[in-house]
Amino acid sequence: MAVIRGRQFFQNPGPTNIPDRILRAMDRSVLDFNGPEFRAIAERCTDGLKRVFKTEHAVLSYAASGHGAWEAALVNVLSPGDKVLALESGYFSGGWAKLGGVLGLEVEVLSTDWRRGADAGAVEARLAADRARDIKAVLLVHNETSTGVANRVTEVRHALDRADHPALFMVDVISSLASFDFRMDEWRVDVVVGGSQKGLMLPSGMSYTAASAKALKAVEHAAMPRGYWDWRPLLAGTRQARFPGTAPVHFFFGLQEALTMLEEEGLDQVFARHHKLAEATRAAVRAWQQNDGPQLFAADPRVYSDSVTSVLVPEGHDAEAVRRLAYERFNVQLGTGLGPLAGRVFRIGHMGDLNEPMLLGALAAVEMAMELVGVPHGKGGVAAAMASLTAVARQAAA
Numbered sequence: 001m002a003v004i005r006g007r008q009f010f011q012n013p014g015p016t017n018i019p020d021r022i023l024r025a026m027d028r029s030v031l032d033f034n035g036p037e038f039r040a041i042a043e044r045c046t047d048g049l050k051r052v053f054k055t056e057h058a059v060l061s062y063a064a065s066g067h068g069a070w071e072a073a074l075v076n077v078l079s080p081g082d083k084v085l086a087l088e089s090g091y092f093s094g095g096w097a098k099l100g101g102v103l104g105l106e107v108e109v110l111s112t113d114w115r116r117g118a119d120a121g122a123v124e125a126r127l128a129a130d131r132a133r134d135i136k137a138v139l140l141v142h143n144e145t146s147t148g149v150a151n152r153v154t155e156v157r158h159a160l161d162r163a164d165h166p167a168l169f170m171v172d173v174i175s176s177l178a179s180f181d182f183r184m185d186e187w188r189v190d191v192v193v194g195g196s197q198k199g200l201m202l203p204s205g206m207s208y209t210a211a212s213a214k215a216l217k218a219v220e221h222a223a224m225p226r227g228y229w230d231w232r233p234l235l236a237g238t239r240q241a242r243f244p245g246t247a248p249v250h251f252f253f254g255l256q257e258a259l260t261m262l263e264e265e266g267l268d269q270v271f272a273r274h275h276k277l278a279e280a281t282r283a284a285v286r287a288w289q290q291n292d293g294p295q296l297f298a299a300d301p302r303v304y305s306d307s308v309t310s311v312l313v314p315e316g317h318d319a320e321a322v323r324r325l326a327y328e329r330f331n332v333q334l335g336t337g338l339g340p341l342a343g344r345v346f347r348i349g350h351m352g353d354l355n356e357p358m359l360l361g362a363l364a365a366v367e368m369a370m371e372l373v374g375v376p377h378g379k380g381g382v383a384a385a386m387a388s389l390t391a392v393a394r395q396a397a398a
């Protein structure tokens, strides 16, 4: 393959770009993970994570991918054979449901249109029909990274409330946390699953679970076998006091820097930046949609994701060819279509450490790749994105 110079543009919807500041923060010698210096860093990080999760409750960290935190969440609050209602509308929500089945839970999958996401009315109807209160937990993925559909957490919360159902409400925020609004306590979420390599701008390999008081009560009678994931030996009250084995010390150096960066910018500004970049991406796709071109996979503006956009290519064309060419020719890394969306969509991640010119460069490469591959599209996607970003910048300057 030809040598390509210049920086890679990394637009995967996870992992995301790791800022140099975070890489530098991790470039230091190790600390005793039982010593006071590391303890202080871990405590500060836990407090910072609580501000990002918007919770006063317990937050636990592990050396694990998001899949590990998925498992930790299930095994700590449930018992073998417990019924859980999994709201499936994509590859990741389907994956969490499948994992529950592997672990011995009785998983009822409530599927909805992948282009529209979870249907709160259907959730309410199903919960209201569960008169015996057999359903112990409802599983929701906040942002379906495979589809670019952001589920409305509050609507699902209201469905539980209207059905007056006591099930635990468990939400995966792996690709929404620190990218757009999530409020664990205000939205009364019982178990939250987060990961390091998306909005938090860290390498992959660390994950987090937060647990409400109700979830911590469930821990006491949960009977799922658990060792590495067991919260009980890790917690002193509602604070994490230990790790299952050696703590991931260098991750905490990075996490501390990531939290500092988020606080310097301000979470609301972080969300506004993600919204602005997402809107520009959507403006580009709308321009490309001319001439029977590709379209946004998300079919309802109320569920547009501010962290990832899935682009559905026209029937008879190969999304993977666009993705491959963008990478091989222009060194722009896009997300692939997952599961049944393989070859049908490519995904443009726009979360984490990203600004306007980085996004515009990536969109330009996508537009060139569609041209070279022969996917029909309208011209001027990049210009439409520039117009969208210019309007925001003008407003900010006024």
Ligand SMILES: *Cc1c(COP(=O)(O)O)cnc(C)c1O
Pocket (backbone or CB within 6 Å): 014, 064, 065, 066, 067, 068, 092, 141, 143, 144, 145, 172, 173, 174, 175, 195, 204, 205
């Ligand atoms: C990335 C992702 C996961 C999986 O995280 P891993 O760290 O790869 O295990 C789960 N859920 C969602 C919504 C994701 O975006």
